[in-house]
Amino acid sequence: MKVNKKSWLALGGLAVASIVLAGCAGSGDNTGSSDEGDATSTLTVWVDSERVDALKGAADAYSEKTGVKVDLVGKDTGKIKDDFIQQAPTGKGPDVVMGAHDWLGELSTNGVVAPIELGDTAGDYLPVALQASTYEGTTYMLPYAVENIAILRNADIIPEPATSFDDMIAKGQAAGLTTPFVVQQGVEGDPYHLYPFQTAFGAPVFGTDAEGNYDPADLQIGNEGGFQFASWLGAQGAAGNFNTDVDGDIAKTKFLEGEAAFWLTGPWNVGAATDAGINVAIDPIASPTGAPAQPFAGVKGFFVSAESDNKVAANDFLVNYIGTEDVQLELFKAGSVLPALTAAADTAAADPIIAGFQTVGADAVPMPAIPAMGAVWQYWGIAEAAIINGADPTATWQKLTDDVSAAIK
Numbered sequence: 047m048k049v050n051k052k053s054w055l056a057l058g059g060l061a062v063a064s065i066v067l068a069g070c071a072g073s074g075d076n077t078g079s080s081d082e083g084d085a086t087s088t089l090t091v092w093v094d095s096e097r098v099d100a101l102k103g104a105a106d107a108y109s110e111k112t113g114v115k116v117d118l119v120g121k122d123t124g125k126i127k128d129d130f131i132q133q134a135p136t137g138k139g140p141d142v143v144m145g146a147h148d149w150l151g152e153l154s155t156n157g158v159v160a161p162i163e164l165g166d167t168a169g170d171y172l173p174v175a176l177q178a179s180t181y182e183g184t185t186y187m188l189p190y191a192v193e194n195i196a197i198l199r200n201a202d203i204i205p206e207p208a209t210s211f212d213d214m215i216a217k218g219q220a221a222g223l224t225t226p227f228v229v230q231q232g233v234e235g236d237p238y239h240l241y242p243f244q245t246a247f248g249a250p251v252f253g254t255d256a257e258g259n260y261d262p263a264d265l266q267i268g269n270e271g272g273f274q275f276a277s278w279l280g281a282q283g284a285a286g287n288f289n290t291d292v293d294g295d296i297a298k299t300k301f302l303e304g305e306a307a308f309w310l311t312g313p314w315n316v317g318a319a320t321d322a323g324i325n326v327a328i329d330p331i332a333s334p335t336g337a338p339a340q341p342f343a344g345v346k347g348f349f350v351s352a353e354s355d356n357k358v359a360a361n362d363f364l365v366n367y368i369g370t371e372d373v374q375l376e377l378f379k380a381g382s383v384l385p386a387l388t389a390a391a392d393t394a395a396a397d398p399i400i401a402g403f404q405t406v407g408a409d410a411v412p413m414p415a416i417p418a419m420g421a422v423w424q425y426w427g428i429a430e431a432a433i434i435n436g437a438d439p440t441a442t443w444q445k446l447t448d449d450v451s452a453a454i455k
Contacts, residue, residue: 088115089356089363090140091348092130095120097144100380104367114359127152134158134351141354142364147178147187147345150415159186159349160357167369175386178345178412183257187347188364189386190377194341195239195312196406197329198319203307207327211243211334215287218307228297229310231290231434235427238413239310240279240288242331242339245411247271247278251422252414262418262454267426268447276433276443278334283434290431308332313383313403328402330409343410345386421453 093101098120105116119140121129127149133139135158145153153159161184168176168185172192179187197214199207203221208214218226229239237244244250248271253264266272282288292300301309302322309315310331319326331339348368350360367373374390384404385391395401413419429446433439 087113088117089142089360090117090119091142091144091363092119092121092126092140093144094123094126097377097380100376101368101373103376104363104370104373108363108367112359112362114356114363116363130351131156131158134353137353139351139353141351141356141360143349143351145187145347145349147189147347148413148415148419149349150179150181150186151417151419153349154181154186155417158352160352160354161186162188162350162364163361164188164365164369167365170369170388171386172384172388172391172407174343174407174410174412175345175347177258178343178415179347180259181415182259187345187349188368189345189347190368190374191346191381191383192386192391192407192410193312193344193346193383194403194407194410195242195310195331196341196403197331198301198309198311198316199327199329200301200304200307201325201327203304207329208308208332210336211332214308214332221307223305223307225286225300225306227287227308227310228292228300228306229288230292230294230297231288231431232293233290233431235290235429235431235434237423237426237430238342240430242310242341243279243334244272244275245340246333246335246337247275248337249275250411251419252416260414260416262416265447265451265454267422267450268443272447273440273443276439279430280433280436280439283436288434290434313399316382316399326399328399328406330406338409340409340411341406342413343407344413346383347386418454422450425449425453 091101091105098118101118105118109115126143127145130139130143131153164185171189175189175192179185179189203223204217208217215226230236231239249269250266252260252262253266255261279288297309297311298315298318300306302319302324316326331341333339348364350357350364354360369387371387371390371393374385374387375393378385378390378394384400384407385394391404395404425446429442433442
């Protein structure tokens with residue numbers, strides 16, 4: 047496997063320091079770090095069970111180079127965050143844990159993660175991955191994957207991409223489709239999937255400060271663009287282009303059976319479409335305004351425990367081993383999600399499907415990880431669903447804005 051020599055040198059004596067620290071109390075059994083006094087030379091790394099095999103090469107290479115054993119512990123992704131938050135303060139958690147960037151606000155608030163020093167490797171990552179890994183000006187996560195939605199197009203029905211949202215609908219109708227386009231909603235709405243259209247109207251949820259950090263005091267959802275989006279959403283609901291009766295399964299069925307030619311979804315659904323024999327193309331999200339329709343980006347990565355006795359060794363392992371093209375490509379093979387390291391992303395993009403998601407992802411914005419985002423989700427989808435179903439767009443969007451503002455305060 048390749049080791050990023052540039053980052054190794056930038057971090058100075060990191061490798062040497064990691065060997066020294068290996069003698070400190072570190073990770074012990076599969077439940078986490080050993081008790082104080084039980085000195086080990088082990089890093090315990092909690093990972094998604096489906097990613098263990100992809101990391102074995104990096105773990106073995108690190109152990110061979112430094113003498114520090116890396117104990118990879120497969121965990122249930124649905125429980126890993128809560129288990130980490132509960133165990134880390136006791137010193138019984140792992141040295142490193144795999145997770146998602148939108149955990150950052152909660153992990154930081156609970157004081158369970160330590161900063162990561164990327165050195166001069168920071169510029170080697172996709173900008174959105176680096177931005178998502180940073181919270182209040184400090185980098186806390188080593189990113190390995192970037193995920194966003196895009197338009198899946200049935201290229202046998204519609205040979206060319208749509209140039210706009212209206213063009214997408216018109217192309218589908220010209221092909222004789224009653225439902226040209228599908229996107230999951232459901233009775234409580236789905237603002238994650240509608241966000242690209244909202245951003246096309248210039249209405250992000252939050253503004254950002256000079257460093258690009260989301261500012262919870264700068265609520266933008268209720269700006270003029272937000273009300274324009276709400277009006278457009280109501281019109282599209284009346285036209286049948288958005289439907290709260292369409293959940294994820296119904297949207298999938300309509301696309302797989304050829305009833306719809308355009309499907310707004312993520313890479314997790316590509317396999318089902320190709321397995322069904324559909325000639326899938328990945329297109330930019332058709333904008334209703336001409337401005338870019340920017341989806342959320344979800345970034346996955348690795349955090350270092352604030353309670354780890356081997357923080358330097360953990361940082362070294364992440365930056366110089368996980369942060370290499372070879373390892374990030376192994377993780378890509380395990381999940382088919384665009385790597386966060388630019389070199390690995392470009393290599394993976396030899397696949398036109400991955401290249402399509404990478405192109406759309408260039409306009410993506412990190413899902414806000416700030417705690418104030420929790421005050422948005424509980425009202426957002428319900429308001430959008432109501433508008434789709436005929437509620438007054440202006441009054442409903444104003445109530446959404448007022449509710450979110452009050453909840454944040």
